[in-house]
Amino acid sequence: MKLAICCLVLMLTLRACVAVSASLKLNPKFQYLGVGYNGIENRYLVIFRTGFTKVGADMHFNKLKSTMNIQQGHIPKDNPCASGTIISELIPHDMIYIISCPSEQILRLLLNDNDITRIVQDTVVSTQQCSNINAYTLPNPSSLYWNLDRINQENPNPVDGFYSVLGNGMGVDLYVIDSGIRSQHDEFTNRIDSAGYNFVDGNSSPEDDMPSGHGTLVSGIAAGTNTGVCKMVTIIPFKAIGADGTGSAGDLIAAIRKAIDLKATRNRPAVINISLGTVPYAQLDVAVKSAVKSGIFVSVGAGNFKKLWAKQSPARAPKAFTVASVGKDDNLSWFSNFGAGVDIAAPGEDIYSASNACDNCYTNGYGTSYAAPQVAGVAACYLSVYPTATVPQVEAYLRNGSWKDKIGNIGGGVNPGTPNRILRSNKC
Numbered sequence: 343m344k345l346a347i348c349c350l351v352l353m354l355t356l357r358a359c360v361a362v363s364a365s366l367k368l369n370p371k372f373q374y375l376g377v378g379y380n381g382i383e384n385r386y387l388v389i390f391r392t393g394f395t396k397v398g399a400d401m402h403f404n405k406l407k408s409t410m411n412i413q414q415g416h417i418p419k420d421n422p423c424a425s426g427t428i429i430s431e432l433i434p435h436d437m438i439y440i441i442s443c444p445s446e447q448i449l450r451l452l453l454n455d456n457d458i459t460r461i462v463q464d465t466v467v468s469t470q471q472c473s474n475i476n477a478y479t480l481p482n483p484s485s486l487y488w489n490l491d492r493i494n495q496e497n498p499n500p501v502d503g504f505y506s507v508l509g510n511g512m513g514v515d516l517y518v519i520d521s522g523i524r525s526q527h528d529e530f531t532n533r534i535d536s537a538g539y540n541f542v543d544g545n546s547s548p549e550d551d552m553p554s555g556h557g558t559l560v561s562g563i564a565a566g567t568n569t570g571v572c573k574m575v576t577i578i579p580f581k582a583i584g585a586d587g588t589g590s591a592g593d594l595i596a597a598i599r600k601a602i603d604l605k606a607t608r609n610r611p612a613v614i615n616i617s618l619g620t621v622p623y624a625q626l627d628v629a630v631k632s633a634v635k636s637g638i639f640v641s642v643g644a645g646n647f648k649k650l651w652a653k654q655s656p657a658r659a660p661k662a663f664t665v666a667s668v669g670k671d672d673n674l675s676w677f678s679n680f681g682a683g684v685d686i687a688a689p690g691e692d693i694y695s696a697s698n699a700c701d702n703c704y705t706n707g708y709g710t711s712y713a714a715p716q717v718a719g720v721a722a723c724y725l726s727v728y729p730t731a732t733v734p735q736v737e738a739y740l741r742n743g744s745w746k747d748k749i750g751n752i753g754g755g756v757n758p759g760t761p762n763r764i765l766r767s768n769k770c
């Protein structure tokens with residue numbers, strides 16, 4: 343019984359519109375939009391040949407009006423077939439017009455007209471929708487997650503308890519080159535890839551044994567399920583810092599080179615986060631340049647010495663995306679490096695994230711180390727929506743989409759040259 347009612351409804355619907363025959367759809371001058379193209383039924387653009395004149399178009403219209411009894415004027419958006427066939431005025435620059443509700447006979451007549459090159463079904467135009475934005479209600483108390491709360495909204499106060507980000511990170515690799523990771527922590531369940539490596543000890547177990555858990559904190563900020571910016575990205579931990587909190591430029595370079603190799607074999611979009619620094623060191627800058635050349639976006643903390651970005655590597659590397667720190671008032675942090683080589687700023691004070699003390703332990707930290715992974719997270723999430731984006735495209739997305747002119751203590755000789763941009767997570 344239900345089936346019968348359904349068929350009756352379908353028949354009534356079909357009778358209300360003018361069907362287009364299969365043979366007409368095969369006409370090379372006729373472009374009927376297929377499934378998925380949002381074509382508008384009974385509405386077509388008629389395109390005159392190049393060089394056709396407005397006088398010729400008027401003669402064409404007069405012929406249609408007199409011989410086919412077609413009206414010319416405005417085509418109503420709703421129920422256009424209620425008024426029979428209507429043609430619009432000429433759109434002179436493009437030498438096209440719109441026809442609504444033509445019969446098959448009229449369409450064939452137009453297709454046989456040598457002054458008409460093509461008839462294309464009209465298509466629905468809609469406003470730009472942010473269909474790839476993922477929205478999250480922050481856990482209680484949301485004040486712990488102030489950084490996530492801030493970067494999805496224009497102003498820092500008041501934050502609203504919600505976080506949102508373009509993309510989710512699925513299919514993207516995030517290389518965290520740091521002190522390793524507490525791999526069993528709740529924030530990372532099923533998202534740490536076995537390609538991780540320990541460059542300090544030369545084995546494939548990059549567990550975080552540094553007392554402050556720097557790498558675990560950084561990973562949780564970029565990618566933690568609750569504390570992270572990009573919640574479904576794949577984490578590849580590269581341990582280049584030992585338990586004493588130091589490592590070598592050589593190990594850091596080796597880690598960057600391994601990420602480049604893995605990017606090529608895994609063939610997935612990739613981001614590197616480096617929340618580490620050393621003296622200006624050309625070989626390290628070259629390695630970053632190679633990573634960017636291979637298509638990897640590289641986010642680097644600007645450093646915490648209240649000095650120019652150029653005083654350390656790899657923050658000074660031109661190809662690095664160098665991240666300064668701001669606090670809850672949007673001011674550049676008292677410790678943050680600054681200057682024209684900074685690409686963007688992100689929250690870097692009192693940032694809550696996973697601790698390596700236990701599988702459900704948390705802690706918080708201050709430093710550009712904790713600002714950079716937020717940028718890495720936004721970049722990784724963006725790449726999950728646009729997996730073929732180049733590094734310059736990711737950089738342009740971050741720069742152009744940023745919250746601009748929010749940092750109060752820039753300009754007038756204060757923190758000279760620093761661009762006034764704060765990371766935005768939900769630009770689409």
Ligand SMILES: [Ca+2]
Binds near residue numbers: 492493494495505
């Ligand atoms: Ca918010």
Ligand SMILES: [Ca+2]
Binds near residue numbers: 660662663685
């Ligand atoms: Ca840069």
